[in-house]
Amino acid sequence: MTQQDLSDAYENGKYIPGSDGFAAIWERDAAAFRDQLAQQGRAELDIAYGEHPREQLDLFMPAQPPVGLVVFVHGGYWKATHRSLWSHFAQGALAHGFAVAMPSYVLAPEARISGISQQIRAAIEKAAGLVAGPIRLTGHSAGGHLVSRMLCGDMEWSGCFCERIEKVVSISGLHDLRPIMQTDMNAVLALDLAEAQAESPALQDAYLPVPITAWVGGAERPAFLDQAKWLEDAWDTATMVVDPGRHHFDVIDALKDPNSPLITDLLG
Numbered sequence: 001m002t003q004q005d006l007s008d009a010y011e012n013g014k015y016i017p018g019s020d021g022f023a024a025i026w027e028r029d030a031a032a033f034r035d036q037l038a039q040q041g042r043a044e045l046d047i048a049y050g051e052h053p054r055e056q057l058d059l060f061m062p063a064q065p066p067v068g069l070v071v072f073v074h075g076g077y078w079k080a081t082h083r084s085l086w087s088h089f090a091q092g093a094l095a096h097g098f099a100v101a102m103p104s105y106v107l108a109p110e111a112r113i114s115g116i117s118q119q120i121r122a123a124i125e126k127a128a129g130l131v132a133g134p135i136r137l138t139g140h141s142a143g144g145h146l147v148s149r150m151l152c153g154d155m156e157w158s159g160c161f162c163e164r165i166e167k168v169v170s171i172s173g174l175h176d177l178r179p180i181m182q183t184d185m186n187a188v189l190a191l192d193l194a195e196a197q198a199e200s201p202a203l204q205d206a207y208l209p210v211p212i213t214a215w216v217g218g219a220e221r222p223a224f225l226d227q228a229k230w231l232e233d234a235w236d237t238a239t240m241v242v243d244p245g246r247h248h249f250d251v252i253d254a255l256k257d258p259n260s261p262l263i264t265d266l267l268g
Helices: 003-009 019-039 087-095 113-130 142-149 193-198 222-234 251-256 261-267
Strands: 043-048 056-060 068-073 098-103 135-140 165-171 212-217 238-243
Touching: 019 043, 019 087, 043 113, 056 087, 056 113, 068 087, 068 113, 068 142, 087 098, 087 251, 087 261, 098 113, 113 135, 113 142, 113 193, 135 142, 135 251, 135 261, 142 165, 165 251, 165 261, 212 222, 212 251, 212 261, 222 238, 238 261, 251 261
Parallel strands: 068 098, 068 135, 135 165, 165 212, 212 238
Antiparallel strands: 043 056, 056 098
16 A cells, blocks of 8 residues: 555544544543542542653542552554543443543654653553552553553563553554554654564564453444454454444543443453
């Protein structure tokens, strides 16, 4: 495929009616959710896990002592958005008694994807030090890539993550970055072949023996269905689930519903 073809293959907005309005809706709903939990004393905001202003996370606590930790990593092709747009997607996990941590990270081009992976590792270690119990990871789009990346064998953990991690769900995740290298967005990401290969979970032979679901909407761009299938084919711990009728921007709505199949898959 040409660069123009691949750029179109990974373009979501122009194929989703009303796509321009999603960010504003998420920002509004997320702010209201944070305000509500803050009033209840259940939101710890702007917790630093590094020195950069974006190396911070928000931690939302359930009404009772937490039974474990969920970490949600936002998307935006590693070059856009912020944790403050996604807070309300913690609702489903909170209803089951899990604490939910949501980190931001330094965006491209200021950071390379390899550096962002290490930031997310640090964010998870910070959150894991604040909440005891089993850990589950989920993320959307580029966030799906980042949580999948945490299972790769070359990640160096200073704490007991490897003993505590029980499940990962990559929602509309990107698992082979080589096609991304050939899109227009690579003018910002600056991926080269060595980094694209090293940062692609689907190309890694060594990985933690942890169940991972590649969850993808049935109405997504075919490239995202391919990305889910590539991980399922590459890892014997991976399963692909297609959510019928869901597109790239509404497939994550199920994270708000305590009874959704997505929450059931994540929390068990």
